[in-house]
Every structure is written in C-alpha cells, then in structure tokens.
Amino acid sequence: MKPLVIPGLVYLILYPLLVGCASYFLDLPEFYLFLLSGIYLCSALIILLIWLTAKTKRIIVDQSVIIFSSLFGKTIIEPKDIKKASFAWTKHNDEIVLLKTRKKNYYLSDLYFPFNELLTDLEEIITTYNIRSNLNSHYGLN
Numbered sequence: 001m002k003p004l005v006i007p008g009l010v011y012l013i014l015y016p017l018l019v020g021c022a023s024y025f026l027d028l029p030e031f032y033l034f035l036l037s038g039i040y041l042c043s044a045l046i047i048l049l050i051w052l053t054a055k056t057k058r059i060i061v062d063q064s065v066i067i068f069s070s071l072f073g074k075t076i077i078e079p080k081d082i083k084k085a086s087f088a089w090t091k092h093n094d095e096i097v098l099l100k101t102r103k104k105n106y107y108l109s110d111l112y113f114p115f116n117e118l119l120t121d122l123e124e125i126i127t128t129y130n131i132r133s134n135l136n137s138h139y140g141l142n
Contacts, residue, residue, distance in 0.1 A: 004054060008047040015040055059112050061121035064128065066099075068106065077101060079129035085122065086134055097122060 019036050022028060053071050060067040068075040077099070086098040097108040097119070112118055126133050 004050060008051065012044060012047065015043075054111075057112070059108065059118055061118065061125070064125055066122075066125070077106070079125055079131060082125075082129075082131050084132045085126050095119070 023033055056071040058069045060069070064079055066077040081101045082099055083102065084100040088096045088098065090096065094110055099106040099108065108118065123135060125131070126135055
C-alpha cells in the first residue's frame, strides 16, 4: 500500500504549492488556473479511487473456494478452475503466488492480510485437488 499512498500524498501536497508559486511569479491567466485546478481535482479523485479499491481488496478461502472481493464486486474461483499455481520470490525474499485460471491470472502477495494463513489454505487446496504447481520444489521435495 505504501507505494501508492506516499507518491499520491506527495503529489497532492506539492502540486498546489507549485501551481500557486507559478501563478504568483508568472501571473498566469484565470483560464490556466481553472484548467490546472481541474487537472488537480481529477487526479485527486483518481488517487482516492485507487486507494479505496486497494483498501477494500480481500481474499477469503472458504470451503475450498477462493473468493476475491473488492469495491467492484466478488470473484469466486473453484479449485477446478485453477490450471496452475506458481510460487515465486522477489529479490527482497517476499513470496508471490500466481494462480492461473482459464480466463485470468491472479497474483497474491503479502499485501493481502493475513498472508501466512492464506498460503496455508492455498497449499491445502493445491494438495487436496492435485492442482499443478511448483509446490514440491518450493519445499525441496524434488
């Protein structure tokens, strides 16, 4: 969430200061101030919408069904829909899970809370339903 919030807040704070200074020193016409204010309001609304969308994202594993919910609705994935599950790591040793379905790819990371419980539930679903994955190499069983 920090990669979204910090640049957004910096933009929302610095933009009016820079436009105000430019308006004062360059004596901008009223049309330009109106245009720049409109750009600021539109971008502030977009930043707010992105923040709300990210804040409302949830993943629930319930009775072997994975439910992705957010501000825009719910998506239910059953184990039969999952073609492959891949586990990967970033250079900072953060774990990322890729779930491939017929229509979409879903990426899960530690941004979803509680991630450890989510991983445990996913591993149980993968082993129970024999979903193709790199889980064995993940644990060094190969």
